Amino acid sequence: MCCYPSPCSPPPLPSKLAPRGIGNTSPANLVKGGRPEVVLVVGDGVGPLRMYEWVKGTWRPKTLIEHIDNGHSLDVLDFNGDGNLDIFCAEVRLNGGNPKARAYVLLGDGKGNFQTTVIAEGFGMHEAKMADLDGLRSSEKEV
Numbered sequence: 001m002c003c004y005p006s007p008c009s010p011p012p013l014p015s016k017l018a019p020r021g022i023g024n025t026s027p028a029n030l031v032k033g034g035r036p037e038v039v040l041v042v043g044d045g046v047g048p049l050r051m052y053e054w055v056k057g058t059w060r061p062k063t064l065i066e067h068i069d070n071g072h073s074l075d076v077l078d079f080n081g082d083g084n085l086d087i088f089c090a091e092v093r094l095n096g097g098n099p100k101a102r103a104y105v106l107l108g109d110g111k112g113n114f115q116t117t118v119i120a121e122g123f124g125m126h127e128a129k130m131a132d133l134d135g136l137r138s139s140e141k142e143v
Helices: none
Strands: 022-028 037-042 046-055 058-069 073-077 086-090 102-108 114-121
Touching: 022 073, 037 058, 037 073, 046 086, 058 086, 058 102, 058 114, 086 114
Parallel strands: none
Antiparallel strands: 022 037, 037 046, 046 058, 073 086, 086 102, 102 114
């Protein structure tokens, strides 16, 4: 069942709020209850990783990481098995550019707060996704 008014789609994000060069978006219930939030990251360029929460009829942005360099990888899943959704985001390292490309996991608390950890540096990723390969909902995840 859709949690948005008819037609079943979220209200559009105002273009003045969305970062330029958006490369990836992911809707998810990062704040338990209510409507899903939307996570956006700049794909072709440098900009923030942001979460937008629908509050009292308007999208409210929250910057999660200020500087992402070509964030071509974005995924949302329960990384640590605590029942709260987490965010995976990784930067591209193309042709020797961005030598310190990073991959991040942001562990969510279900209230819109995140603990950010760099899980890799110097490895560029393009359209990487996280997966529980053994299906046991265990803490080991593969990129």
